[in-house]
Amino acid sequence: MIRTFRVLTVVSLAAMAAACSTDSDSTDGNSAEDLTGRTFVSTSVTGTQIPGDGPMVVEFPEDGRISATAGCNRFVGSVDLADGRVKASDLASTMMACLPEREGADAWLTTLFDAEPRWSLDGNTFTLTGDDITVSLEDEKVVDPSLPITGTEWVVTSLRTADAVVRSVALENAAPTLTLADDGTLTGNTGCNEFGGSAEVGDDVILFEPLTMTRAACADPELADIETHVLNVLAGETTYTVQGSSMTLTAANGTDGLEFTAR
Numbered sequence: 001m002i003r004t005f006r007v008l009t010v011v012s013l014a015a016m017a018a019a020c021s022t023d024s025d026s027t028d029g030n031s032a033e034d035l036t037g038r039t040f041v042s043t044s045v046t047g048t049q050i051p052g053d054g055p056m057v058v059e060f061p062e063d064g065r066i067s068a069t070a071g072c073n074r075f076v077g078s079v080d081l082a083d084g085r086v087k088a089s090d091l092a093s094t095m096m097a098c099l100p101e102r103e104g105a106d107a108w109l110t111t112l113f114d115a116e117p118r119w120s121l122d123g124n125t126f127t128l129t130g131d132d133i134t135v136s137l138e139d140e141k142v143v144d145p146s147l148p149i150t151g152t153e154w155v156v157t158s159l160r161t162a163d164a165v166v167r168s169v170a171l172e173n174a175a176p177t178l179t180l181a182d183d184g185t186l187t188g189n190t191g192c193n194e195f196g197g198s199a200e201v202g203d204d205v206i207l208f209e210p211l212t213m214t215r216a217a218c219a220d221p222e223l224a225d226i227e228t229h230v231l232n233v234l235a236g237e238t239t240y241t242v243q244g245s246s247m248t249l250t251a252a253n254g255t256d257g258l259e260f261t262a263r
Contacts, residue, residue: 030121032081035060039243040126040137041144047133048111052102056109056135058126066091070109072098074165085116086128096167144244149201150180153263154247156191159229160257170222176230178260180206188234190227192218195234206238206249233258 042056050056052071059067066079066088077091091113098105117130124139156176159166174191181187184198186208195213199206211234218224233251241248250257 033063034121035081035126036063037061038126039140041140041244042135042137043143044136045133046135047130048108050108051104052099054105056137057140058128058137068109068113070105072096072102072105075106075109075113081119084118084120086113086119087116088113089116094165096165140244146242147245147262149240149242149247150182152179154178154260155263156230156258157261158259159226160248160250160255160259161229162255165259168222170220171226174223174226176226176258177263178234190230192216192223192227195231204239204241206240208234208236208238210235229256230258232256 037060039057039059042050042054045054045056050070054071056070057068060079061067064078064080065076066086067074067076068088068091069075073094073096075088075091075093077088080087093106112128112130112133112135115130115133117128117133117135119129120127124142126137126139128135128137154177156171156178157167159171171191176189176191178188179186180199180201184200185196186199187194187196189195190213193214193216195211197209197211199208211231213231218227233249233256235251237252239250245262247260247262248257249260
């Protein structure tokens, strides 16, 4: 536990004025508030490279919170940005297996954050500087503008449950898809079967009508589980978010969901 002790001294009015003008959460004239609600994607790394080439994605969803990944598991938790440093020593992580080329990505990210890297923000460029690593990241809205939800073929990359975000080789090979057309029709597949139907797309909600589907048996139980999860999410009212080339659908129960990337 870090304890802070305050020592009271007599200072001049000039010194007091200087102290009052200092923002402990800022660096290079930028405040931590400038990061809130923004997502940054790495564009270059100086020093030890990210295993599997990342990219590193850092998100500040709300004040005092951070989410980060270097291409494998996602780390989330509280963050202290005071004194121009990123202090995030107690992050929780998903527990999925990494692809062989990305097996060192989580350790790379942990090493960077353990060093409490300095941070700076210059417009849309966010920079992290550790002991021997400098990562330059750009605002996701600049490097990867959000795609339209309709007219884009979306491929499932992760299954969300109340307890975990699940990725697997079986899911990668099955590659379930969803395409929503401007006229309200939809097509896709579960990894086992093709489906079609219609849906009403709102600002952040999709109302799915009952789907029609082929009835082929899945090749193994894991594919059957994937199909069941996909169909459970694509039923009734779901909420959605689109960020760059990624989309997330969340079922009405608020926990089950699907993560997609654009093909």
